[in-house]
Amino acid sequence: MSDENSSVCFVSIYAYAYFATDRDLPTGGAERQLYLLAQELTAEFDIQFIVGDFGQPHRLRQDGVTLHRSYEPSADGPPWVRAKQLLGLLGAMRRANPDLYVFRGDRTRAIVVGLLARILGKQWVYNVALDSQASADSDGSTSLTEFFFGRAIRDANHVIAQTPSQQASLQTSYGVESTIVPNGYPPAEEPISAEQREFFVYVGRINESQKQTHRFVELARRLPDEEFVLIGPQSDTDAYHERIEQEAAAVDNLQFLGQVDPEAVHKYFRRAIALVNTSTQEGFPNTFLEAWRVSTPIISLNVDPGRFLDGRSLGYADGSFDQLVSLADQLAVSNDYRRQLGEAGRTCFESNYHISATAADYSRVLQTHSK
Numbered sequence: 001m002s003d004e005n006s007s008v009c010f011v012s013i014y015a016y017a018y019f020a021t022d023r024d025l026p027t028g029g030a031e032r033q034l035y036l037l038a039q040e041l042t043a044e045f046d047i048q049f050i051v052g053d054f055g056q057p058h059r060l061r062q063d064g065v066t067l068h069r070s071y072e073p074s075a076d077g078p079p080w081v082r083a084k085q086l087l088g089l090l091g092a093m094r095r096a097n098p099d100l101y102v103f104r105g106d107r108t109r110a111i112v113v114g115l116l117a118r119i120l121g122k123q124w125v126y127n128v129a130l131d132s133q134a135s136a137d138s139d140g141s142t143s144l145t146e147f148f149f150g151r152a153i154r155d156a157n158h159v160i161a162q163t164p165s166q167q168a169s170l171q172t173s174y175g176v177e178s179t180i181v182p183n184g185y186p187p188a189e190e191p192i193s194a195e196q197r198e199f200f201v202y203v204g205r206i207n208e209s210q211k212q213t214h215r216f217v218e219l220a221r222r223l224p225d226e227e228f229v230l231i232g233p234q235s236d237t238d239a240y241h242e243r244i245e246q247e248a249a250a251v252d253n254l255q256f257l258g259q260v261d262p263e264a265v266h267k268y269f270r271r272a273i274a275l276v277n278t279s280t281q282e283g284f285p286n287t288f289l290e291a292w293r294v295s296t297p298i299i300s301l302n303v304d305p306g307r308f309l310d311g312r313s314l315g316y317a318d319g320s321f322d323q324l325v326s327l328a329d330q331l332a333v334s335n336d337y338r339r340q341l342g343e344a345g346r347t348c349f350e351s352n353y354h355i356s357a358t359a360a361d362y363s364r365v366l367q368t369h370s371k
Helices: 013-019 029-041 079-096 107-119 143-155 164-174 213-222 238-249 266-271 286-292 321-333 335-352 355-369
Strands: 006-011 045-051 059-062 065-069 100-104 123-127 158-161 199-203 228-231 254-258 272-277 298-300
Touching: 006 029, 006 079, 006 355, 013 029, 013 045, 013 065, 029 045, 029 100, 029 286, 029 355, 045 079, 065 079, 079 107, 100 107, 100 355, 107 123, 107 143, 123 355, 143 164, 158 164, 158 355, 199 213, 199 266, 213 228, 213 238, 213 321, 238 254, 266 272, 266 286, 272 286, 272 321, 272 335, 286 298, 286 335, 298 321, 321 335
Parallel strands: 006 045, 006 100, 045 065, 100 123, 123 158, 199 228, 199 272, 228 254, 272 298
Antiparallel strands: 059 065
């Protein structure tokens, strides 16, 4: 790394899970994408991360980037806990002292990061992670949160969208111009054949409102002659997680593995008949790319894969659970159908979604604001 490289700091509290792979820590697709981008960008930038306090040292050098510990994450807490977290975040951001901060995701945290960046006299970039973050009032935010979020992203030095629909929503809802940078993923080895596929897989957070994990359990019940594998960390209430564990245990053809190491999970994508998505909404799912790069078909209840697949709505149930069951049944019995959907996905991945191409697009945005 040259001394002349600009410094970019990603504020991503749960991204530490991808640097500490020996720890069982919660994380998600947004954090995974930032980790992958960081590995591609270290030759051009001094990359830093603000991460949560998981008991690690205040400052670490790992995988070519510098990690700064901020605060211990918690779902809720009294005002004094929130104040302590805010001070911990401010202290970590001050220690990092980059040319540019980048935040991806949650509206409330975006407001805070944007404000602290300005207090520190720095530029910042906001990166949409879900469709609802690009559209006013679409995620149930309070009017006060909505007001301050709109002000924050209008004040940002740049906004990055993942898709054309997000870009249009940002313009309509907030009058904000944005640059489209799709998610990317490293290429994979040659996939196995359609005939060798073994099961349907769900990979994602165990979550009721957005991910609707229970619909995957329901799908396994509807197709008792097929095998199903459920993979994902807890991200909802203990009660919902326990409900999914109990329901899965009662379905003979369903195996619930819980959280699986990010690298180990690839073997499940590779062997799957199809990835099943039951979410109510997504931004740009990393899991779609992880499946397509190994020619694994995707069947999706509410999120049209055609948004990312050159407009071809292959494997889309259009909100109908009965149609999702029908799609799974077709893939279970037809190797030709598996091959058709898998090859379409892999072709599109190879043409559009290599992480190197995504990083090049991201770099152009960062270079503009980090000098």
